[in-house]
Amino acid sequence: MNLDEIRTHISRLDKELLTLLAKRKGLSLEVARSKLENPRPIRDQVREQALLVELINQGRQLGLDAHYVTQLYHTIIEDSVLSQQALLQDLLNPQDEVPAISVAFLGLRGSYSNMAARKYLSRFQATMVEHNCETFQQIFDTVESGQAQYGILPIENTSSGAINDVFDLMQHTSLSIVGELTQPIEHCLLVAVNTDVSKLKTLYTHPQVYQQCSQYLKTLPGVKVEFCAASSNAMELVASLKQDDIGAMGSADGGELHGLKPLVRGLANQKQNMTRFIVVARKPVEVAAQIPAKTSFIMSTGQQSGALVETLLVLRSHHITMTKLESRPIIGNPWEEMFYVDVAANVNSNEMQAALKELKDIVRFIKILGCYPSAEVAPTRIPSKALSQGNAGVPAVPPHRPADKNAAMSLQIGRFYMSRQEPLLAAMLATWPDRSALQEAARRLKEHGGQVLAAPCFEQGDSRQQQQRLQQLREIAAQFDLAAMTLVHTPEQLSRAAESLDLLLLQPIEGRRDELLTAAGRSTRPVLLPLADKLEHTLAEAEQILTEGNQQLALLDTQSRSLPELLRLQQQSRLPLLGQLPGQDSLLPELGHALKEAGMQGFCITLNEEDDMVPLQQLAQRLYQD
Numbered sequence: 269m270n271l272d273e274i275r276t277h278i279s280r281l282d283k284e285l286l287t288l289l290a291k292r293k294g295l296s297l298e299v300a301r302s303k304l305e306n307p308r309p310i311r312d313q314v315r316e317q318a319l320l321v322e323l324i325n326q327g328r329q330l331g332l333d334a335h336y337v338t339q340l341y342h343t344i345i346e347d348s349v350l351s352q353q354a355l356l357q358d359l360l361n362p363q364d365e366v367p368a369i370s371v372a373f374l375g376l377r378g379s380y381s382n383m384a385a386r387k388y389l390s391r392f393q394a395t396m397v398e399h400n401c402e403t404f405q406q407i408f409d410t411v412e413s414g415q416a417q418y419g420i421l422p423i424e425n426t427s428s429g430a431i432n433d434v435f436d437l438m439q440h441t442s443l444s445i446v447g448e449l450t451q452p453i454e455h456c457l458l459v460a461v462n463t464d465v466s467k468l469k470t471l472y473t474h475p476q477v478y479q480q481c482s483q484y485l486k487t488l489p490g491v492k493v494e495f496c497a498a499s500s501n502a503m504e505l506v507a508s509l510k511q512d513d514i515g516a517m518g519s520a521d522g523g524e525l526h527g528l529k530p531l532v533r534g535l536a537n538q539k540q541n542m543t544r545f546i547v548v549a550r551k552p553v554e555v556a557a558q559i560p561a562k563t564s565f566i567m568s569t570g571q572q573s574g575a576l577v578e579t580l581l582v583l584r585s586h587h588i589t590m591t592k593l594e595s596r597p598i599i600g601n602p603w604e605e606m607f608y609v610d611v612a613a614n615v616n617s618n619e620m621q622a623a624l625k626e627l628k629d630i631v632r633f634i635k636i637l638g639c640y641p642s643a644e645v646a647p648t649r650i651p652s653k654a655l656s657q658g659n660a661g662v663p664a665v666p667p668h669r670p671a672d673k674n675a676a677m678s679l680q681i682g683r684f685y686m687s688r689q690e691p692l693l694a695a696m697l698a699t700w701p702d703r704s705a706l707q708e709a710a711r712r713l714k715e716h717g718g719q720v721l722a723a724p725c726f727e728q729g730d731s732r733q734q735q736q737r738l739q740q741l742r743e744i745a746a747q748f749d750l751a752a753m754t755l756v757h758t759p760e761q762l763s764r765a766a767e768s769l770d771l772l773l774l775q776p777i778e779g780r781r782d783e784l785l786t787a788a789g790r791s792t793r794p795v796l797l798p799l800a801d802k803l804e805h806t807l808a809e810a811e812q813i814l815t816e817g818n819q820q821l822a823l824l825d826t827q828s829r830s831l832p833e834l835l836r837l838q839q840q841s842r843l844p845l846l847g848q849l850p851g852q853d854s855l856l857p858e859l860g861h862a863l864k865e866a867g868m869q870g871f872c873i874t875l876n877e878e879d880d881m882v883p884l885q886q887l888a889q890r891l892y893q894d
């Protein structure tokens with residue numbers, strides 16, 4: 269076959285894939301209707317997990333890797349769940365057939381609020397009429413007066429926290445919250461013409477974006493930064509000037525609307541930067557009982573001690589989970605507070621109605637802001653057991669973690685938990701690899717069921733190169749849904765790594781790490797402390813970290829200590845213990861298995877450039893299947 273013929277073939281297959289996906293979606297909507305007739309919850313994670321495990325195994329037989337299959341199906345299932353929810357919501361809240369829906373949001377075309385508005389409206393069969401607003405107040409006014417049907421407002425951001433102005437405006441509005449959505453904020457360097465970072469002289473950006481990308485901007489010392497009122501203004505300017513020495517900072521999708529291309533992605537200091545938006549309208553909506561719902565309300569309590577606790581106890585007694593609590597001053601009443609509460613419950617449920625009745629008796633003021641479908645479709649987790657290779661037909665188990673006997677000792681790294689039952693598996697590259705080798709290591713680690721990718725970001729190079737490595741490590745780890753770790757020698761390196769990575773490995777030379785221990789204790793990231801020569805030194809060092817506040821600490825045995833030594837350590841400390849083992853030891857699987865039995869909660873497998881991952885793969889099989 270020549271290139272054209274192959275492409276024709278690929279196009280035909282893609283069309284078939286789309287036809288099948290559309291058929292699948294149709295069936296999913298049929299399921300939703302049947303769940304409405306014979307009431308059952310929309311989400312069924314036991315079914316999802318069984319499906320995913322089956323697909324991973326089928327995929328393997330066809331030569332597709334587990335990570336690829338999982339990612340693909342997470343997207344398909346997320347769409348399936350959201351489409352089912354939207355269908356049920358439509359049936360419950362029939363809308364007038366309108367050709368256009370108007371939405372008010374902050375900023376111009378391409379702003380993050382604009383992207384959120386587009387995402388929200390994509391679920392309606394109507395075109396969007398955009399109302400660009402300059403202030404949050406203007407958004408409220410536009411919807412209250414009926415000029416727009418919906419208003420989109422950012423309410424909280426994972427790096428900068430609550431957006432207080434929006435909370436304050438919610439106190440006085442007659443509007444209801446009818447929806448929510450979360451938008452990833454990925455700042456990119458956007459340009460209008462083909463160019464290179466080294467040619468840039470000026471960057472246009474919003475002060476908040478500048479702040480959120482401060483680490484990256486330090487790597488561009490010669491570039492002048494000019495502030496604009498919003499990132500959408502910066503994009504508009506750069507698009508109109510079309511010069512190769514200027515750029516804007518904002519989202520890739522937003523930039524595309526202005527014809528800009530992303531030159532560098534993932535500029536933010538914080539690894540995960542998400543903004544949660546609320547959608548407000550004049551009329552409240554009803555949420556179908558089968559859909560996970562959220563209810564938001566505000567309340568003010570008396571000033572007597574324990575008043576807030578009493579209200580929270582009411583929620584607890586009705587088994588209602590609170591997902592958010594914010595307090596804001598009441599304008600005009602100094603020292604009084606208004607509390608904003610989000611709960612994971614439908615306002616019409618019996619529990620919520622009973623809780624509201626009790627709350628009304630004990631608060632001064634309470635107002636429901638709205639009840640709306642929860643937009644979060646958390647991916648169903650697949651146990652490492654199912655991911656470690658060669659495992660056909662793993663029985664489906666419910667996705668929630670079984671109660672861990674050693675709950676007090678388990679630690680969360682990124683989105684993974686380490687425990688004696690499922691030890692953490694990290695691959696640590698001895699030298700910094702090139703991008704494709706790092707990607708290949710990540711792909712294979714994921715395929716074998718490992719969870720943490722580690723590489724030395726600080727061993728060579730200047731500060732700019734080190735920063736680029738941190739970014740690359742975090743980016744590739746995220747691409748394969750792995751956590752990321754690096755070795756840090758100084759407090760400064762520790763704070764830089766803590767901005768991007770999930771786990772910080774402290775340098776092993778004791779006596780030279782006093783300041784590093786203090787910095788680790790003040791960090792909010794989990795820390796891995798290599799054992800000191802003497803047991804009492806290790807315990808003293810661990811204590812130094814814990815007393816500074818950071819309780820996310822695990823110990824690492826770098827010298828394959830004897831079993832009695834390790835058991836003694838475990839008797840004296842409740843901290844999780846990991847072992848560092850060479851990746852090419854033919855006994856790796858047996859050694860790891862024995863150490864797991866002895867209570868180790870994880871393994872850091874060191875790999876040199878030429879090493880293969882066969883022993884690591886065998887270790888994963890022993891760890892997760894025996």
Ligand SMILES: O=C(O)C(=O)C[C@]1(C(=O)O)C=C[C@@H](O)C=C1
Nearest residue numbers: 299310311312313315316345348
């Ligand atoms: O099988 C169901 O119950 C469905 O609703 C279908 C489906 C899917 O798309 O596969 C969607 C949502 C559920 O959480 C489980 C599976």
